[in-house]
Amino acid sequence: MPVEPINPPPRLLMGPGPVDADxxxxxxxxxxxxxxxxxxxxxxxxxxxxxxxxxxxxxxxxxxxxxxxxxxxxxxxxxxxxxxxxxxxxxxxxxxxxxxxxxxxxxxxxxxxxxxxxxxxxxxxxxxxxxxxxxxxxxxxxxxxxxxxxxxxxxxxxxxxxxxxxxxxxxxxxxxxxxxxxxxxxxxxxxxxxxxxxxxxxxxxxxxxxxxxxxxxxxxxxxxxxxxxxxxxxxxxxxxxxxxxxxxxxxxxxxxxxxxxxxxxxxxxxxxxxxxxxxxTEGMDAAVERHRLHGEAMTAGVRGLGLEVFGDVAHKMNNVVAVEIPDGIDGDAARTAMLTDFGIEIGTSFGPLHGRVWRIGTMGYNARTDAVLTTLAALEQVLRAGGVAVPPAGGVAAAKEVYA
Amino acid sequence: MPVEPINPPPRLLMGPGPVDADxxxxxxxxxxxxxxxxxxxxxxxxxxxxxxxxxxxxxxxxxxxxxxxxxxxxxxxxxxxxxxxxxxxxxxxxxxxxxxxxxxxxxxxxxxxxxxxxxxxxxxxxxxxxxxxxxxxxxxxxxxxxxxxxxxxxxxxxxxxxxxxxxxxxxxxxxxxxxxxxxxxxxxxxxxxxxxxxxxxxxxxxxxxxxxxxxxxxxxxxxxxxxxxxxxxxxxxxxxxxxxxxxxxxxxxxxxxxxxxxxxxxxxxxxxxxxxxxxxTEGMDAAVERHRLHGEAMTAGVRGLGLEVFGDVAHKMNNVVAVEIPDGIDGDAARTAMLTDFGIEIGTSFGPLHGRVWRIGTMGYNARTDAVLTTLAALEQVLRAGGVAVPPAGGVAAAKEVYA
Incomplete structure (x- = not known):
């Protein structure tokens, strides 16, 4: 078989890691x-x-x-x-x-x-x-x-x-x-x-x-x-x-x-x-603060889409949020739609959480406003297409409030 | 301290590996x-x-x-x-x-x-x-x-x-x-x-x-x-x-x-x-033959410089040759001269061979005519500068005979 050089498809990796490298x-x-x-x-x-x-x-x-x-x-x-x-x-x-x-x-x-x-x-x-x-x-x-x-x-x-x-x-x-x-x-x-x-x-x-x-x-x-x-x-x-x-x-x-x-x-x-x-070069405090900001925006955003956040949120890492998969939507099909329609990867889960939550990361190079807002915009589309009632622009608006 | 981005010095790695990646x-x-x-x-x-x-x-x-x-x-x-x-x-x-x-x-x-x-x-x-x-x-x-x-x-x-x-x-x-x-x-x-x-x-x-x-x-x-x-x-x-x-x-x-x-x-x-x-893509047979050819040229070249090859040459790998360090020259100083004057790395040795032989590789991307001839030309200079009697152009000429 003729094998082509490495040429990966464009992806925005918003799972729990690995994420896009800088x-x-x-x-x-x-x-x-x-x-x-x-x-x-x-x-x-x-x-x-x-x-x-x-x-x-x-x-x-x-x-x-x-x-x-x-x-x-x-x-x-x-x-x-x-x-x-x-x-x-x-x-x-x-x-x-x-x-x-x-x-x-x-x-x-x-x-x-x-x-x-x-x-x-x-x-x-x-x-x-x-x-x-x-x-x-x-x-x-x-x-x-x-x-x-x-x-x-x-x-x-x-x-x-x-x-x-x-x-x-x-x-x-x-x-x-x-x-x-x-x-x-x-x-x-x-x-x-x-x-x-x-x-x-x-x-x-x-x-x-x-x-x-x-x-x-x-x-x-x-x-x-x-x-x-x-x-x-x-x-x-x-x-x-x-x-x-x-x-x-x-x-x-x-x-x-x-x-x-x-x-x-x-x-x-x-x-x-x-x-x-x-x-x-960025400074470790600044890096942590960047992750805190974008993590908070993502958390506000998924809540703005009407989703429940899993776990003890006060002790959540800044860089990842677990979201309860809403009733009526197939979690894996939704992840596939995120990937194939929008080129965005969000994460599945292991063990007792498998099939119950998605994990969405905002870390490293992807702890960025555009990555957060794009992910929320795409997720809104996928949820709605999957039959979930979603407040229009609810995710992006909530995230923007955090940024403002 | 301000740390600069990665910017390695130019090197031709002709030791026993690692060698320059393609x-x-x-x-x-x-x-x-x-x-x-x-x-x-x-x-x-x-x-x-x-x-x-x-x-x-x-x-x-x-x-x-x-x-x-x-x-x-x-x-x-x-x-x-x-x-x-x-x-x-x-x-x-x-x-x-x-x-x-x-x-x-x-x-x-x-x-x-x-x-x-x-x-x-x-x-x-x-x-x-x-x-x-x-x-x-x-x-x-x-x-x-x-x-x-x-x-x-x-x-x-x-x-x-x-x-x-x-x-x-x-x-x-x-x-x-x-x-x-x-x-x-x-x-x-x-x-x-x-x-x-x-x-x-x-x-x-x-x-x-x-x-x-x-x-x-x-x-x-x-x-x-x-x-x-x-x-x-x-x-x-x-x-x-x-x-x-x-x-x-x-x-x-x-x-x-x-x-x-x-x-x-x-x-x-x-x-x-x-x-x-x-x-x-090259073909495994062709790759082995390439290593055989350039390994043979390097071996002929070091012999053309008057150096002795170490070990049972009939059972030598194609891609590396060990050369007895000639009397009168400091092996480590010669390697340093190869590196600092010509940007070429050749190898030292371990255990019983330490201080006794250099190891010179011709492998991977560096199994190439120009890499072989350049190494021999530089080695001739270093040997002569170190007081070793070397036939002028003896290394390059012997390698060229293999290529011809």
């Missing part, structure tokens, strides 16, 4: 490659670390990229921290809490879970009470769980965990850049992210930051691989179960030793660096 | 993103599978991408095949054989190794005799080990292993596209690659193919993760130790079930698809 990020990936130890490459790596310190709001030296999607960052964090039998506590808000539990189980950890109904968050005190009961080595949490749109409050958790010698890990893939997050102020130990949400890039690179305490735990397990190890190099602790996700070795690659691990995914590093550069 | 591959990554379940996206995934069937020369349905560098593909293969305690046999030719051993050990396997001197290969009979002695579940091999430039002959190994119920895994990262390889003719079970060598792309995506027998072993261990599993879904076998590299789940994402695993690294998929499209 064109400047896409262009950065078309830059020529350079060698792994080229001074220009190691300078780019150092600059990327520095930029992500600003994005995560941390002074952690150990701030770098894992070469894989956001899920690779989660697994790198957990498999490097957790030895078989280690106790870990996972508060589960939605699908991605289940993912943390599942990854920790595969690491051989002794996993304890507390759950809250989808669409709600925990009080920090609930989590801390469970920390005192379970006494885990690691508390592993999701800040923003896109499956439910909820944003877990983190205030006060890190400080108490430090008093208890409990390490904290937070997955901020869905929330970073669009919601307030400050690694050091929150006294957290490890956080991981991805590019495909509020960072405005493609999936495929996972920024990660580790506190000195976390670095100590990880490097205490260092076993440099055969073939590149120095004569006389001594192994420590229980070997990390993964080579690819062995943060002790990856830190040696990103650190002054520059010891080769894998071949850095150069084009994805370019993208990750550009995502952070754009965010830091 | 500009068409780089441009493909600048294409806009589309959603994970967009019909255009699933069509790209299916086309990518079909193209890599041609590249690997296989009819395996299970032909897909792992979202990480080539090392991620190796780990996905081994962690999905190997349960703790499983016996695995690894013939070690160089650094990347050690890597297979190391990854298999971290999977908890019972790893048996045979080694050969760096710069040599095994007779297939040596490997098969060891298979009969060890009776492994998996024989894990490297076809082309860039650390030594050697290309392990694979003829006859797969067929005997199938008679013995031994699964075969081959890492073809460094060799695929530049050296003869035919998955099905060789009767192999799993092979993994990367884009950054003869495929002419950036590091960050790992094509993989699995035979029906390998798929059976992997899917016998399937445990769909909580949060997306169907009610009543039954788990099987010993759970794969990694979630990110769980090929049983990833196959459900690439297969007709389209069950969400991670968010596909869309831009890297674009790149991987374009790499394969260009190779298949």
């Amino acid at each position: 064109p400047r990020v896409l262009r950065s990936m078309a830059a020529p490659l350079i060698g792994q130890y080229d001074p220009a490459m190691t300078a780019y790596m150092d600059e990327t670390s520095a930029l992500y310190r600003d994005v995560f709001r941390t002074t952690n030296d150990a701030t770098l990229l894992v070469d894989g999607t956001s899920r690779a960052g989660i697994e790198a964090a957990l498999v490097s921290l957790l030895e078989p039998g280690d106790r870990v506590l996972v508060p589960v808000l939605g699908r991605f809490g289940h993912l943390l539990r599942e990854i920790a189980e595969r690491c051989g950890a002794d996993v304890h879970v507390i759950e809250t109904d989808w669409g709600t968050v925990f009080e920090p005190q609930q989590i801390l009470a469970e920390v005192d009961r379970v006494r885990p080595k690691v508390l592993a949490m999701v800040q923003g769980d896109t499956s439910t749109t909820m944003c877990q409050p983190l205030e006060g958790i890190g400080a108490v965990c430090r008093e208890r010698d409990v390490l904290t890990y937070v997955d901020v893939t869905a929330s970073l850049g669009g919601n307030t997050f400050a690694m050091d102020d929150l006294q957290l130990d490890v956080a991981t992210a991805g590019l495909q949400k509020c960072l405005g890039g493609p999936s495929g690179s996972a920024p990660i930051t580790l506190s000195p305490a976390a670095v100590e735990v990880v490097t205490a397990r260092k076993h440099t691989e055969a073939g590149i190890r120095d004569a006389g190099e001594v192994d420590h602790g229980e070997r990390i179960r993964s080579n690819y996700f062995d943060l002790a070795m990856i830190l040696d690659y990103w650190g002054p030793r520059r010891l080769n691990h894998h071949t850095e995914a150069t084009s994805m590093l370019y993208a990750a660096r550009e995502c952070a550069r754009l965010l830091v | 500009p068409r591959v780089l441009r493909s990554m600048a294409a806009p993103l589309i959603g994970q379940y967009d019909p255009a996206m699933t069509a790209y995934m299916d086309e990518t599978s079909a193209l890599y069937r041609d590249v690997f020369r296989t009819t395996n349905d299970a032909t897909l991408l792992v979202d990480g560098t080539s090392r991620a593909g190796i780990e996905a293969a081994l962690v999905s095949l190997l349960e703790p305690g499983d016996r695995v046999l690894v013939p070690v030719l160089g650094r990347f054989g050690h890597l297979l051993r190391e990854i298999a050990e971290r999977c908890g396997a019972d790893v048996h190794v045979i080694e050969t001197d760096w710069g040599t290969v095994f007779e297939p009979q040596q490997i098969l005799a060891e298979v009969d002695r060890v009776r492994p579940k998996v024989l894990a091999m490297v076809q082309g080990d860039t650390s030594t430039t050697m290309c392990q002959p694979l003829e006859g190994i797969g067929a005997v292993c199938r008679e013995r119920d031994v699964l075969t895994y081959v890492d073809v990262t460094a060799s695929l596209g530049g050296n003869t390889f035919a998955m099905d003719d060789l009767q192999l079970d799993v092979a993994t690659a990367g884009l950054q060598k003869c495929l002419g792309g950036p590091s960050g995506s790992a094509p993989i193919t699995l035979s029906p027998a390998a798929v059976e072993v992997v899917t016998a261990r399937k445990h769909t993760e909580a949060g997306i599993r169907d009610a009543g879904e039954v788990d099987h076998g010993e759970r794969i130790r990694s979630n990110y590299f769980d090929l049983a789940m990833i196959l459900d994402y690439w297969g007709p079930r389209r069950l969400n695993h991670h968010t596909e690294a869309t831009s890297m998929l674009y790149a991987a698809r374009e790499c394969a499209r260009l190779l298949v």
Whole structure:
């Protein structure tokens, strides 16, 4: 068969992510490659670390990229921290809490879970009470769980965990850049992210930051691989179960030793660096405020169309809203109509919410007025065509009120 | 600090990889993103599978991408095949054989190794005799080990292993596209690659193919993760130790079930698809012949400069040559001069060869006459400036003879 070059159809991606990457990020990936130890490459790596310190709001030296999607960052964090039998506590808000539990189980950890109904968050005190009961080595949490749109409050958790010698890990893939997050102020130990949400890039690179305490735990397990190890190099602790996700070795690659691990995914590093550069240039507070504004406009807009918003709206992430699918319309058919008639993608849902809500994102490059208003205008058409009574222009008018 | 956009210095990457990506591959990554379940996206995934069937020369349905560098593909293969305690046999030719051993050990396997001197290969009979002695579940091999430039002959190994119920895994990262390889003719079970060598792309995506027998072993261990599993879904076998590299789940994402695993690294998929499209359009035989021609020209060229070629040249990969660093010149200073004066990167070496040889690649987009002749011309200058007696124009003339 003759296969044509890549030429994707025009789309406006207003689901829970991935969303359209910023064109400047896409262009950065078309830059020529350079060698792994080229001074220009190691300078780019150092600059990327520095930029992500600003994005995560941390002074952690150990701030770098894992070469894989956001899920690779989660697994790198957990498999490097957790030895078989280690106790870990996972508060589960939605699908991605289940993912943390599942990854920790595969690491051989002794996993304890507390759950809250989808669409709600925990009080920090609930989590801390469970920390005192379970006494885990690691508390592993999701800040923003896109499956439910909820944003877990983190205030006060890190400080108490430090008093208890409990390490904290937070997955901020869905929330970073669009919601307030400050690694050091929150006294957290490890956080991981991805590019495909509020960072405005493609999936495929996972920024990660580790506190000195976390670095100590990880490097205490260092076993440099055969073939590149120095004569006389001594192994420590229980070997990390993964080579690819062995943060002790990856830190040696990103650190002054520059010891080769894998071949850095150069084009994805370019993208990750550009995502952070754009965010830091905008200012992290300004970026969060932009997501708050457009998220509020979208929420007002869907309500203006007569739709119900799912969950505890006071604890919703800025960058995504879940909307109850109204009676009488086929949710999947409506999504297909959005895509085929208007080129706009909105999201379906997982698990208990499947068939019950659509998820609509306003994040990264798409946290923009025109993207919000266009989506609301199209959704109005699709709802009406599907037999739902909709106030004419109700969505766009409500959003405009927020902007005014 | 004000950070500038990505703007790498001009480089001609003539090391053992990564090498310059084909500009068409780089441009493909600048294409806009589309959603994970967009019909255009699933069509790209299916086309990518079909193209890599041609590249690997296989009819395996299970032909897909792992979202990480080539090392991620190796780990996905081994962690999905190997349960703790499983016996695995690894013939070690160089650094990347050690890597297979190391990854298999971290999977908890019972790893048996045979080694050969760096710069040599095994007779297939040596490997098969060891298979009969060890009776492994998996024989894990490297076809082309860039650390030594050697290309392990694979003829006859797969067929005997199938008679013995031994699964075969081959890492073809460094060799695929530049050296003869035919998955099905060789009767192999799993092979993994990367884009950054003869495929002419950036590091960050790992094509993989699995035979029906390998798929059976992997899917016998399937445990769909909580949060997306169907009610009543039954788990099987010993759970794969990694979630990110769980090929049983990833196959459900690439297969007709389209069950969400991670968010596909869309831009890297674009790149991987374009790499394969260009190779298949050229024809796999033609691509191998191109690598043979330019590899032969480079080898003749370095000899024409009076340099010694390292190792068993009859079993060298087409796409890389290791050259003994001549007496009297500082190998690292010469590499720096190549980079700073001419913008050309050649490679250093690992382990026993460190400081003893340079590695010079002619692969992917850089398997070209102008790249070969320019490298030889620059190397002549650097050698002479370093005090090595060099026949004037000896390198370029010898390469031109190969081309004539």
